[in-house]
Amino acid sequence: MPHSSSLHIAIVGAGPAGSSAATFLARQGARVTLLERNRFPRDKICGDGCTPRTLWMLERLGLETLPGTEAAWVDSVYSVSPGGVVLEAAIPPRLFGGKACVIPRQVLDERLVQHAVQAGAELREGVRVEGLERDASGIRLLCRGGETLRADVVFGCDGSPSVVRRALGAPDFPEWEGAFAVRAYYEGVQLSHPRSMAFFWEEELLPAYGWIFPLPGGRANVGLGMRADQLAASGAKLPELMERFCASPRVAAELAGARRVGKVKGHHLPFGSFANHTLFDRALLLGDAAGFVNPLTGEGIEFALESGAFAAETVAEAAATGDFSTRGLGGYARRWESRFRDAFHLNRRVMHVFERPRMLDRIFRAAERSPRVRDELIDIISGDATRLSWRFLMAAALGH
Ligand SMILES: Cc1cc2nc3c(=O)[nH]c(=O)nc-3n(C[C@H](O)[C@H](O)[C@H](O)COP(=O)(O)OP(=O)(O)OC[C@H]3O[C@@H](n4cnc5c(N)ncnc54)[C@H](O)[C@@H]3O)c2cc1C
Incomplete structure (x- = not known):
């Protein structure tokens, strides 16, 4: 084991990035404290879509068994272009076996965090980190209520907007390097393609696009997203666009007889094409806090999970030399750049098409x-x- 047992990593945020990093680090023998402001099971606004690569990462973590009562398995994509051209295609086996799934984040994230705890991480729920201070020997997290926590290295896995990102001095994401998206749950759906992730580019809603993802038990996750600067320039409100999306003939036909459960909820997505600031003395940013989201599709779970693996590998490397400076942690940037960078930049360009x-x-x-x-x-x-x-x-x- 490259870690000394005295090495203490504090992870802020127990979403996919935090739980993945905690699992890999704990397996390496590090002492890991996972700080989460909420208590599980907690919701996360998301499309709940797990790409084939996400499933591959879940397998690497040892979480390959998601029962059919929790996850809807998908093996194809159903997409409709603005002019009504339909594309129905199986996900090819070359993409990590060709299987994908949709699972509510309330379920997935609890599974992931329990897995991290089983691996040996300490989970502290209801702890909100508000800032950090650094000195030569370590880093101190400042929590709401006055508690402080000392660590050798901190991982910012606190999503978007990220308190850790701001405390480390990294710039906010510019409007054009992010999107807003909303989603709502439906029950009683009878989808025409229940084993497909369905995407709709409705002409009158462009540049927004929407999705319908099947969930077990006749439920579905329905949502819509748009680049933040375009949304601001249009003066439109996403919940209103969502109503128009659900009323558009193709989508209304899919949702006929179905009932919306709960509210339409939205959240920000930072784009990976702006992911430049991920590496600091004694600190790394992962997942949404780093901006690891595909600019075209809005998918971020796979990058959050994989950045957890990269961060853990990097800390193991740095522990071997005792150098936790940006230089000692440099392997993190090399790892994620070689895996994510080209896809982020390509998808940023394709977005215009x-x-x-x-x-x-x-x-x-x-x-x-x-x-x-x-x-x-x-x-x-x-x-x-x-x-x-x-x-x-x-x-x-x-x-x-
Ligand atoms: C509407 C919508 C639809 C999406 N659909 C998909 C999809 O279908 N597939 C996909 O792959 N991606 C999707 N995404 C993106 C995906 O949700 C994110 O990329 C993913 O959740 C990132 O994981 P994360 O662990 O980095 O952050 P998060 O999942 O946001 O987790 C961050 C955690 O940190 C905690 N936290 C925050 N601040 C603090 C603090 N100060 N102190 C302590 N804890 C804190 C939060 O409570 C949370 O638990 C979607 C996003 C949106 C908004």
Whole structure:
């Protein structure tokens, strides 16, 4: 074990990033304290969609058994372009076995945090971190109520907006490098494609796009998101756009006879194309706090989980030399950049293409005809593409 048992890592936030990091670190033998302002089971506003890569990360963590009562298994994508061109495609097995699922975050996050505790992490619920102070020998977290906690290294896994990010002096995400999204739960749904993640680009709602994801027991997660600067410029309110989305003919047909349960709730998503500030003396930012969200799809769970693995590996490396400066922790940036960076930048560019209705129609039409374009489109929608082929660019320009 590279860790000395006296090495203490404090993790702020017990979402996917925090619980993943805590599990990997505890397995390495480190002393881990996981601080969470809420108490589990707690909700997190999300589409609840787990990509094939997310499932692969859950397996790496040892959480491969999610029963059908908790998760709806999906094996295909159903998407409708602004002009009504439909793409129905199986998720190819080359994408981590071709399986995905939808599981309420209230369930998934509790499973993940219990797993971290079983691995040996100490969970402290109801503790809200409000700031931090650093000195040569360590870092001190300042918690609401006056409690302080000393650690050798701190991981900021506190989502967006992140208190740790701000305390470390990292800039806020500019409006154009983030989105807002809303979601609501429905029950009594009878979806036309119950084993698909469904995406809708409704012409009158562009550049917003929406989704319907199936959940077990005839329920569904329905939502809509839009880039923050475009939302501000349009003067529209997301809950109103959500009502229009649900009333649009294709979506209304899917939700016929269904009933909304609870409120429409929204949250901010920071984009990975602005993820530059992740590394500090004795501190790392992970998950949404770092901005690890796919700018096109809004998916962030897989990056949160994987950044936990990268951060744990990096601390093991730094513990071997005793250097927890930005230099000693430099392996973290190298790891996530080589895995995430290209996908974030590509998806940031593709986002502009997806805002243009006729171009999107052309791509969907080309995907109908060409299995290769279809595969590439599935890779993009799944967040696994890192570059675009000439064939795909031709499809966007010419529709063939
Ligand atoms: C509407 C919507 C739909 C989405 N849909 C999807 C989807 O379908 N698939 C997907 O992969 N991603 C989706 N995302 C993105 C995904 O939700 C995030 O990327 C993911 O939750 C990031 O995980 P995290 O652990 O970094 O942060 P979070 O999940 O936000 O967890 C942060 C934790 O930190 C705690 N915390 C915060 N501040 C403090 C503090 N000061 N002190 C102590 N604890 C604190 C919070 O209570 C929380 O438990 C969606 C996001 C939105 C908003």
